Amino acid sequence: EVQLVESGGGLVQPGGSLRLSCAASGFSLGDYGMTWVRQAPGKGLEWVSTISDSDDTTWYAGSAKGRFTISRDISKNTLSLQMDSLRAEDAAIYYCARRRAGRLSIYDHWGQGTLVTVSS
Amino acid sequence: EVVLTQSPGTLSLSPGERATLSCRASQSVPRSFLAWYQQKPGQAPRLLIYGVSSRATGIPDRFSGSGSGTDFTLTIGRLEPEDFAVYYCQQYDVAPQTFGQGTTLEIK
Numbered sequence: 001e002v003q004l005v006e007s008g009g010g011l012v013q014p015g016g017s018l019r020l021s022c023a024a025s026g027f028s029l030g031d032y033g034m035t036w037v038r039q040a041p042g043k044g045l046e047w048v049s050t051i052s053d054s055d056d057t058t059w060y061a062g063s064a065k066g067r068f069t070i071s072r073d074i075s076k077n078t079l080s081l082q083m084d085s086l087r088a089e090d091a092a093i094y095y096c097a098r099r100r101a102g103r104l105s106i107y108d109h110w111g112q113g114t115l116v117t118v119s120s
Numbered sequence: 121e122v123v124l125t126q127s128p129g130t131l132s133l134s135p136g137e138r139a140t141l142s143c144r145a146s147q148s149v150p151r152s153f154l155a156w157y158q159q160k161p162g163q164a165p166r167l168l169i170y171g172v173s174s175r176a177t178g179i180p181d182r183f184s185g186s187g188s189g190t191d192f193t194l195t196i197g198r199l200e201p202e203d204f205a206v207y208y209c210q211q212y213d214v215a216p217q218t219f220g221q222g223t224t225l226e227i228k
C-alpha cells in the first residue's frame with residue numbers, strides 16, 4: 001500500500017527556516033516524480049516544487065524559487081523541502097504527492113499534510 | 121500563467137441529483153492535460169479525473185469529465201452523500217501547472 005507521511009511543520013518566525021520531510025512507503029521514490037503542494041488556510045491548492053523520477057531535475061513555483069529546495073534520499077525513501085527566508089504568505093498545509101507514472105504532473109497519492117505557521 | 125476559474129463557487133444540490141462543475145482556462149490547454157481532484161474537510165485531495173476524461177483508479181463511473189481548449193466540465197451523474205466536498209481542477213499542460221480556486225458542492 002502506498003503511504004506518504006509528512007513531518008517537520010511548525011511555528012517559525014518570518015525570515016526563519018524549516019525543513020519538511022515526507023516518508024514514503026509502498027513504492028520507491030527513485031521510480032516516481034514527487035511534488036510539494038501547499039494550501040493556505042481556507043484557500044485553494046498551489047503547486048510549490050517537483051523533483052523528477054530519473055535525474056533529480058527540479059522545478060519551482062515563482063514564489064518558492066531561490067528560497068526553497070526540494071531533494072530526496074532514495075536510501076531512506078524520503079522527500080524533503082528545505083524552506084528558507086520564510087514569509088507570512090508561506091503559511092499553509094504542505095502536502096507531498098506522488099506523480100503518477102510518467103512525466104505528467106498528475107498526483108495519484110497524497111500525504112495528510114503538515115502545517116507551517118509563519119508568525120512572530 | 122494559466123488561470124483556471126471554476127464556477128459556481130458553491131453548488132447546493134440534493135443526493136440523487138446531477139452535478140455539473142465548470143473550469144475555464146485563461147488560455148488554451150492544448151494537450152487536454154487537465155485533472156480534477158476532490159477534497160473533503162481535513163483530508164488531502166484525491167485524484168478523480170486526468171487527461172480531461174480518464175477516471176483514476178477506483179473512481180466510480182458516476183464521475184465523468186469532458187471539454188477541450190479552455191472549457192472543461194466535471195459531471196457527477198447521481199450524487200451520493202460522500203460526494204459533497206470541494207472540487208479542484210488542475211492544468212498540467214502549460215508551465216507552471218495551476219489549480220482552480222475550487223467549487224464547494226454542498227448538501228441542499
